[in-house]
Amino acid sequence: MKNKLFLIFFGLLFSITSCKVVENNEKIDLNDPDMVLNDRKVNNFSTKFHNYREGSSGAKGVKSVGGCGCN
Amino acid sequence: MKIIIVILLLLSYNSIVAQAQNVESDSSSSSATDTIFKLRVLDNAEIDILSSFYKQQGANAAVSGGIGTEELTNFATSISVAIPLTDDDILSIDATISAYSSASSSNLNPFSGASDDSNDGSGKKRISSGASSGGDPGDDYKVIANSPWVASSSEAKDDIWFGGNIAYSHYSDDRNNIYSVGFSAAKEYDYRSLGISLGYTRFFNSKNTELAFKGNVFFDKWNPQYPAELNHYADLNGDLDEGFFEYAVILDKNGNPIDKDGPKVWSPNTAAINDERRNTVALSMSLAQILSKRAQVSFFVEPTFQYGWLANPMQRVYFGDKSNYFIGNPSSVYIYNYTQNTDVYHLADDIERLPSSRMKFPLGARFSYYLNKRFILKLYYRYYFDDWGINSNTVKIELPIKLNHSWTLYPSYRFYNQSAAKYFAPYNKHLSTDSYYTSDYDLSQFSSNQYGLGVKYKDGFTKLHLWKIAFKSLSLDYNYYRRNIEFDAHIVSLGITLVIK
Numbered sequence: 001m002k003n004k005l006f007l008i009f010f011g012l013l014f015s016i017t018s019c020k021v022v023e024n025n026e027k028i029d030l031n032d033p034d035m036v037l038n039d040r041k042v043n044n045f046s047t048k049f050h051n052y053r054e055g056s057s058g059a060k061g062v063k064s065v066g067g068c069g070c071n
Numbered sequence: 072m073k074i075i076i077v078i079l080l081l082l083s084y085n086s087i088v089a090q091a092q093n094v095e096s097d098s099s100s101s102s103a104t105d106t107i108f109k110l111r112v113l114d115n116a117e118i119d120i121l122s123s124f125y126k127q128q129g130a131n132a133a134v135s136g137g138i139g140t141e142e143l144t145n146f147a148t149s150i151s152v153a154i155p156l157t158d159d160d161i162l163s164i165d166a167t168i169s170a171y172s173s174a175s176s177s178n179l180n181p182f183s184g185a186s187d188d189s190n191d192g193s194g195k196k197r198i199s200s201g202a203s204s205g206g207d208p209g210d211d212y213k214v215i216a217n218s219p220w221v222a223s224s225s226e227a228k229d230d231i232w233f234g235g236n237i238a239y240s241h242y243s244d245d246r247n248n249i250y251s252v253g254f255s256a257a258k259e260y261d262y263r264s265l266g267i268s269l270g271y272t273r274f275f276n277s278k279n280t281e282l283a284f285k286g287n288v289f290f291d292k293w294n295p296q297y298p299a300e301l302n303h304y305a306d307l308n309g310d311l312d313e314g315f316f317e318y319a320v321i322l323d324k325n326g327n328p329i330d331k332d333g334p335k336v337w338s339p340n341t342a343a344i345n346d347e348r349r350n351t352v353a354l355s356m357s358l359a360q361i362l363s364k365r366a367q368v369s370f371f372v373e374p375t376f377q378y379g380w381l382a383n384p385m386q387r388v389y390f391g392d393k394s395n396y397f398i399g400n401p402s403s404v405y406i407y408n409y410t411q412n413t414d415v416y417h418l419a420d421d422i423e424r425l426p427s428s429r430m431k432f433p434l435g436a437r438f439s440y441y442l443n444k445r446f447i448l449k450l451y452y453r454y455y456f457d458d459w460g461i462n463s464n465t466v467k468i469e470l471p472i473k474l475n476h477s478w479t480l481y482p483s484y485r486f487y488n489q490s491a492a493k494y495f496a497p498y499n500k501h502l503s504t505d506s507y508y509t510s511d512y513d514l515s516q517f518s519s520n521q522y523g524l525g526v527k528y529k530d531g532f533t534k535l536h537l538w539k540i541a542f543k544s545l546s547l548d549y550n551y552y553r554r555n556i557e558f559d560a561h562i563v564s565l566g567i568t569l570v571i572k
Contacts, residue, residue: 043564
């Protein structure tokens with residue numbers, strides 16, 4: 001099952017790049033700050049709390065360790 | 072399934088061909104234009120000030136072996152500054168201070184409760200057992216116990232975490248390459264961390280495609296703190312007639328005092344940490360792609376390898392195949408598992424012990440879609456698995472709503488579930504014959520829901536300013552988090568962005 005997931009994941013990874021190129025002067029909507037493909041900065045501490053309180057961590061674009069998270 | 076894989080491989084081939092063509096045209100056009108126009112990567116220095124207040128409550132305290140209050144409050148503030156050094160270079164500095172108060176951690180030493188009752192006939196003064204180190208063997212004690220449901224006044228009840236990060240980024244002249252390096256440090260009473268990071272980001276297809284690699288290495292070290300009774304036991308070489316234990320009445324499971332010199336006594340495992348390191352290597356790769364004028368997506372993986380002492384020496388474990396022993400009020404032994412218990416504590420059989428390595432593998436995707444001038448749809452999904460047996464799914468949906476040019480609302484919902492680590496068992500359910508064990512419910516099976524609402528005020532023209540510092544935006548977010556087991560949390564975050572002109 002995990003091997004199939006990997007194949008699908010990397011297949012998607014390459015296949016999405018076949019999309020039509022959007023030129024810079026067409027990126028007005030894409031350049032909206034809320035379109036960014038990341039969490040908002042104000043959620044940084046919320047993400048840290050998830051890293052501490054949940055068994056999984058990582059793949060959120062933030063540091064995943066640096067404290068014991070023991071409390 | 073096979074058909075899906077074949078279709079994806081075909082699409083991949085097309086994409087590689089298309090990308091090669093785009094790169095060719097890109098490089099020829101960019102070399103002609105970018106040498107003429109070279110904008111600064113960051114016009115002005117920016118300051119982000121972020122504060123958060125966090126409060127949690129639950130009934131499965133890991134320090135008390137999976138039972139007891141998890142009440143915790145945390146107040147944290149960070150300041151991040153991004154400084155443009157040249158047209159191509161940015162220096163980022165981040166400093167964070169975080170202070171917590173934790174009922175669970177306070178029970179590292181549940182025997183520190185003060186008492187004004189000195190009429191015990193012994194002539195000895197009733198005193199607490201002191202810090203978690205347990206004081207010197209031979210001190211006079213009259214042990215007073217709290218319960219897992221009550222916060223102790225021990226030194227472990229609160230702590231301050233400091234963290235800092237400094238990073239440098241360099242952009243190539245055509246702005247299609249970003250190189251970065253960073254250093255981080257963090258410290259709290261029983262733990263410290265040093266980290267190094269290296270990153271590389273490459274843009275293709277007129278910046279329609281972004282490929283990013285990042286490597287992080289953290290060198291962490293414990294200053295191990297052990298449960299008080301285990302500390303005393305080790306200090307006294309297991310002599311229950313001396314020091315801390317001299318005036319402590321040890322009770323059996325029926326609340327009756329035991330004969331400390333008899334054949335059946337409390338005999339915990341006090342083997343200390345043999346490796347104080349906890350090192351982490353994390354490699355992340357992400358690919359972001361613009362899909363249309365209104366949609367973009369990113370995929371990412373972040374395999375992480377940890378090794379060293381991955382358990383927490385503060386956390387007690389109780390074995391179901393060993394007799395139970397207590398210190399405190401005999402009549403409270405029968406209600407030990409209930410919040411009505413305020414004055415008896417179960418003596419630990421061991422500390423949490425876990426394997427010395429862990430391989431984590433998270434992978435996921437983000438998607439943003441510009442619905443119209445008022446609504447944006449943001450989706451996040453992550454699948455995670457590791458070699459401790461945890462599998463998890465995280466889904467988050469956020470719908471930014473632009474009320475006008477300045478105000479935006481951020482309603483959000485997050486769902487999370489995970490399976491239990493194979494080393495997890497609840498309070499008093501582990502077997503002493505096992506090699507690894509934890510009763511930390513953060514490693515148990517559970518699901519959670521989180522509901523959030525944020526608001527942001529943005530001053531696009533930075534009209535409000537003091538001297539050279541101009542106000543750019545203010546964000547306020549509230550999130551409520553609830554597990555399907557007894558645990559919930561509130562978090563309020565406030566963020567202010569300023570610009571130095």
